[in-house]
Amino acid sequence: MSIITIRDFTEDDLAWMAALEVELFGAGAWSEALIREDFALGLRDYRCAEWDGERAGYAVWGPDGDVFHLMNVAIDDAHRRRGIGRALIDDMFVAARARGERDVWLEVAVTNRAAILLYRKFGFKDVRVREKYYQPEGTDALVMRAVVAPEERRKGGRTFIP
Numbered sequence: 001m002s003i004i005t006i007r008d009f010t011e012d013d014l015a016w017m018a019a020l021e022v023e024l025f026g027a028g029a030w031s032e033a034l035i036r037e038d039f040a041l042g043l044r045d046y047r048c049a050e051w052d053g054e055r056a057g058y059a060v061w062g063p064d065g066d067v068f069h070l071m072n073v074a075i076d077d078a079h080r081r082r083g084i085g086r087a088l089i090d091d092m093f094v095a096a097r098a099r100g101e102r103d104v105w106l107e108v109a110v111t112n113r114a115a116i117l118l119y120r121k122f123g124f125k126d127v128r129v130r131e132k133y134y135q136p137e138g139t140d141a142l143v144m145r146a147v148v149a150p151e152e153r154r155k156g157g158r159t160f161i162p
């Protein structure tokens with residue numbers, strides 16, 4: 001039986017992430033310098049998914065302006081369709097609930113069918129299209145939003161002062 005483990009990034013994961021970014025997103029990849037700078041700021045969660053102890057993918061989320069944003073999720077080719085993307089999004093919702101977030105926002109290329117289908121499974125709905133959002137290709141982005149279910153937020157055992 002195989003195991004998916006999700007853990008926080010360490011410095012050692014940054015070069016690996018940057019290499020995977022280039023492989024998957026080409027000219028639109030986050031550069032290693034940008035990744036290092038953003039990671040050092042400590043504002044967002046960088047999470048690494050391992051398949052039987054081997055790094056397989058990552059997700060990055062956190063505040064973006066005044067909204068909670070799923071910035072990126074990616075799985076290497078060899079580990080696709082094993083539920084790792086789903087595990088990372090699930091992990092993100094646990095974090096969003098724990099923080100008391102009401103909703104989660106993301107952008108995805110309108111051409112990225114696999115990711116759109118994955119997001120829809122988690123209740124993400126289409127909000128609008130941002131034209132030519134991804135450069136240099138000029139691909140449109142679909143803006144999606146999911147509500148963090150209030151009943152699940154309550155399960156987190158939060159305390160309210162009336």
Ligand SMILES: CC(C)(COP(=O)(O)OP(=O)(O)OC[C@H]1O[C@@H](n2cnc3c(N)ncnc32)[C@H](O)[C@@H]1OP(=O)(O)O)[C@@H](O)C(=O)NCCC(=O)NCCS
Nearest residue numbers: 024073074075080081082083084085086108114115117118
């Ligand atoms: C999108 C991505 C993260 C999915 O990761 P994954 O680990 O392969 O996805 P999962 O195995 O968890 O799949 C969960 C569900 O997503 C959908 N899905 C995932 N890949 C799919 C594909 N190639 N075609 C159709 N549906 C797909 C399915 O509904 C799937 O459920 P199922 O396997 O029960 O049918 C992965 O394809 C990837 O890294 N793509 C390149 C990077 C990227 O585009 N990231 C998104 C940036 S916004």
